Amino acid sequence: MAASAGMGKGGSASSSVSSSERHARLLLAQINRLRAGHSFCDVRLEVGPEAFSVHRLVLAASSPYFAALFAGGMKESGRDVVRIAGVEADTFHTLLDFIYTGV
Structure with a gap:
């Protein structure tokens, strides 16, 4: 240090x-x-036909949308499986890769 x-x-x-x-x-x-x-993944996100196991903390720290989804009192906040609509699975996969790698 x-x-x-x-x-x-x-x-x-x-x-x-x-x-x-x-x-x-x-x-x-x-x-x-x-x-x-x-x-240590604590939620599964279903996007189209695919499912992605992720960490709520990582997504919430990376995005105001996910922070609101997981901690903002929305019905999805306590669910183990959450469906994400309005995005293609391959696009969502690219987003997750960026969140988790910065690339």
């Missing part, structure tokens, strides 16, 4: 930023591996 805000172990702000970016990349990669292995 850095001794002061903005300073990394090397004492420069740039080393702190690169360390922070590396940490974020590693964390996101691990969360995506958990999704791929269906580990």
